[in-house]
Amino acid sequence: MLRTTGLTKTFGGLTAVDGVDFELGGDELCSLIGPNGAGKTTFFNLLTGALTATAGTIEFRRGSESSREDGGSDTDGAWQDITTAAPHETAAMGIHRSYQITNVFPTSTVFENVRIAAQANGDDATTFWRNANHYDEYETEARAILERVGLTEHASVPASSLSHGEKRQLEVGIALAGDPDVLLLDEPNAGVSSESVGDIIDLIEDVATDHAVLLVEHNMDIVMNVSDRVVVLNQGKLIADGSPADVRDNEAVQRAYLGGYESGTRHSSESDGADAPDEESASAEGSV
Numbered sequence: 001m002l003r004t005t006g007l008t009k010t011f012g013g014l015t016a017v018d019g020v021d022f023e024l025g026g027d028e029l030c031s032l033i034g035p036n037g038a039g040k041t042t043f044f045n046l047l048t049g050a051l052t053a054t055a056g057t058i059e060f061r062r063g064s065e066s067s068r069e070d071g072g073s074d075t076d077g078a079w080q081d082i083t084t085a086a087p088h089e090t091a092a093m094g095i096h097r098s099y100q101i102t103n104v105f106p107t108s109t110v111f112e113n114v115r116i117a118a119q120a121n122g123d124d125a126t127t128f129w130r131n132a133n134h135y136d137e138y139e140t141e142a143r144a145i146l147e148r149v150g151l152t153e154h155a156s157v158p159a160s161s162l163s164h165g166e167k168r169q170l171e172v173g174i175a176l177a178g179d180p181d182v183l184l185l186d187e188p189n190a191g192v193s194s195e196s197v198g199d200i201i202d203l204i205e206d207v208a209t210d211h212a213v214l215l216v217e218h219n220m221d222i223v224m225n226v227s228d229r230v231v232v233l234n235q236g237k238l239i240a241d242g243s244p245a246d247v248r249d250n251e252a253v254q255r256a257y258l259g260g261y262e263s264g265t266r267h268s269s270e271s272d273g274a275d276a277p278d279e280e281s282a283s284a285e286g287s288v
């Protein structure tokens with residue numbers, strides 16, 4: 001569905017992403033882990049077109065075998081080179097991300113945030129005279145998404161009044177409103193209270209049932225439990241790619257990142273909460 005070949009990004013003398021070969025399958029929930037500064041966010045920004053690669057390629061292939069059998073579009077099945085695509089182009093193709101830093105319209109209601117996102121993705125997003133039926137469709141779609149992310153009862157409150165964990169749920173809802181094939185989730189658990197972590201895990205697992213998901217997450221208990229596959233970046237290089245158990249037992253990964261990881265333990269390099277202005281405290285046990 002999404003693959004990179006030799007993907008590289010340099011900032012001056014620093015190589016943040018270094019020759020990464022990676023492929024994400026259509027039905028996969030793959031976690032991207034690594035120490036602070038390993039290049040994970042830069043890698044996300046390259047995939048969405050927010051940053052332009054220094055070298056290497058990014059390709060996207062829309063639709064799985066099953067969706068093609070169901071009558072997918074003409075471009076289904078063909079790899080497209082999207083290395084130089086801009087963010088609005090990757091979004092239009094079906095690659096969406098939720099942000100590590102809360103990215104909602106704070107004074108709009110929870111419902112409006114999702115409806116606006118659905119409308120922005122709609123066929124008539126650039127048309128001044130909108131079809132009233134389409135408007136109804138966006139409302140229906142927004143309500144279905146709020147139900148899915150567990151925010152129906154908060155639909156009419158301003159987004160600013162949500163707890164940090166609920167804002168994370170809203171961010172995933174906004175990303176879903178873009179009708180993505182690939183969801184890039186950037187630390188959806190960061191800053192979420194330990195009581196809310198279960199909701200976030202349920203949400204990640206739910207969206208992974210019908211989307212390809214690439215998850216950046218520092219909480220190893222979440223990573224080990226939800227992932228089909230784990231890839232590890234260290235100093236920009238991909239140093240491991242395999243099942244959660246294989247990666248956990250990989251010596252290079254233990255040295256670079258997981259040293260001493262045991263289920264339910266915390267480690268000093270965690271970054272959770274740094275971007276969390278809300279009252280809820282740091283994320284769950286098990287962050288590294």
Ligand SMILES: Nc1ncnc2c1ncn2[C@@H]1O[C@H](COP(=O)(O)OP(=O)(O)OP(=O)(O)O)[C@@H](O)[C@H]1O
Pocket residue numbers: 011014016034035036037038039040041042043271
């Ligand atoms: N715009 C930029 N200009 C210069 N250097 C940058 C820029 N963005 C990232 N870097 C550097 O690139 C390296 C990788 O950063 P990146 O944010 O991708 O790491 P990360 O794995 O996401 O880290 P974290 O887990 O802390 O979020 C770091 O050394 C960072 O300082």
